[in-house]
Amino acid sequence: MTIQTLEGVKLTFPTFLLMAGPDSGQGTGPLTLVWFGLIFVVFYLLLIRPQRKKQKEHERLLSELKKGDKVLTTGGMFGIVFAIDDDRNRVVIKINDNTKLEFLKSAIAARVDK
Missing domain, CATH: 2.30.30.30 (SH3 type barrels.)
Structure with a gap:
């Protein structure tokens, strides 16, 4: 592998390719936003909501002590x-x-x- 320089910074060839933008010139479609939304909903249902429920139960336990x-x-x-x-x-x-x-x-x- 060769080392390319970009404004005085030495980068390996794969890192240099990662810095390059998409070649097709097409933007990401609205489908990407839908995927991010679905991932957030799943994250909320699996992690955030159960943790909040557990925290409220613990607070109730402490208040009734x-x-x-x-x-x-x-x-x-x-x-x-x-x-x-x-x-x-x-x-x-x-x-x-x-x-x-x-x-x-x-x-x-x-x-x-x-």
Whole structure:
């Protein structure tokens, strides 16, 4: 392969070809826009929508959290909600009789059935 120069920049031959525009002179048709639209719709349905639904369910769980609920943290610790501080967005979880830990509310992964 030879090296071509373009305004003082050395490029390999395939890179130089990629920089060249289309040879036919035809523009992209409206079909390309339809494809981009379809790809966006599929992306929305498969990724964005389920993530939003999961986020809303988690927010609902945190808003309904009350003292005495058995919970699981994102770190895998089980405990009972001892106190809730909505101003600081914190939760105190009682792990056993002598151990109480403070977590962010967002660290609560799930409520465990009693």
